Amino acid sequence: MKGAKDIGRAMIAATNELYIQRKDWAEERSGKQLQFKASIGSGKATYHQSDGTNRIKIIYGIEMIQDKLCPEHARTWLTYKELAEFGFCIKDQISPLKLYTHTVLHEFGHLVQVILGARYSRSVHNKEFYQILKKAYRNNVDKQVEAKILASIDNQWLVEKICEPLVMGPLTQRREVRLNQTVRFDFEGIEIVGIVRKKNPKTCVVESASCGIYRSFNFRYESLRVQKIFL
Numbered sequence: 207m208k209g210a211k212d213i214g215r216a217m218i219a220a221t222n223e224l225y226i227q228r229k230d231w232a233e234e235r236s237g238k239q240l241q242f243k244a245s246i247g248s249g250k251a252t253y254h255q256s257d258g259t260n261r262i263k264i265i266y267g268i269e270m271i272q273d274k275l276c277p278e279h280a281r282t283w284l285t286y287k288e289l290a291e292f293g294f295c296i297k298d299q300i301s302p303l304k305l306y307t308h309t310v311l312h313e314f315g316h317l318v319q320v321i322l323g324a325r326y327s328r329s330v331h332n333k334e335f336y337q338i339l340k341k342a343y344r345n346n347v348d349k350q351v352e353a354k355i356l357a358s359i360d361n362q363w364l365v366e367k368i369c370e371p372l373v374m375g376p377l378t379q380r381r382e383v384r385l386n387q388t389v390r391f392d393f394e395g396i397e398i399v400g401i402v403r404k405k406n407p408k409t410c411v412v413e414s415a416s417c418g419i420y421r422s423f424n425f426r427y428e429s430l431r432v433q434k435i436f437l
């Protein structure tokens with residue numbers, strides 16, 4: 207999806223801006239020259255990586271970007287929970303833009319955490335990490351990131367789409383989904399209709415003949431919309 211790539215590039219621009227402003231501090235504190243690179247990855251995986259050398263990477267998964275355009279998928283991400291639970295954003299006002307901004311702050315927060323020596327094995331999302339995130343919001347770094355993301359996207363339609371708050375319907379539960387039932391789901395930004403063929407404990411297999419091609423999808427129950435039948 208072209209829009210997701212544009213968003214990814216805008217997130218990279220915002221991340222680079224944050225890094226340039228903190229490069230001297232980071233190099234002084236870690237005692238070495240650093241090589242920093244933010245890029246777009248092919249799947250969902252979104253992470254910060256410091257391999258102990260002077261290389262630091264931040265990867266934004268293209269499927270993560272797509273997920274955050276869709277209400278049902280967006281709320282399965284830790285960044286959505288953080289925004290809502292820590293009060294960084296009022297729940298009704300969570301838009302894809304707020305989620306992308308928070309994702310940049312979250313991954314950059316890990317970079318700061320590593321430089322400060324506050325990342326320990328098995329304790330990545332620790333108290334120190336959330337102190338870094340809270341401080342970023344207190345210092346309005348979120349406003350800077352938001353502005354940079356918006357300024358880096360040329361497509362006005364896309365800008366409007368990511369600024370609109372996500373409208374969350376009730377989550378679909380496993381018990382509401384029956385075999386051979388018709389369900390709807392989002393795939394790469396398009397709503398598709400399919401039939402439930404198998405129910406697993408956490409996911410189900412949905413078959414769809416959209417675009418004339420039969421395909422099976424494995425979905426978590428909460429990301430499906432159950433077709434309401436009015437008789």
Ligand SMILES: [Zn+2]
Binds near residue numbers: 312316330331
């Ligand atoms: Zn994290």
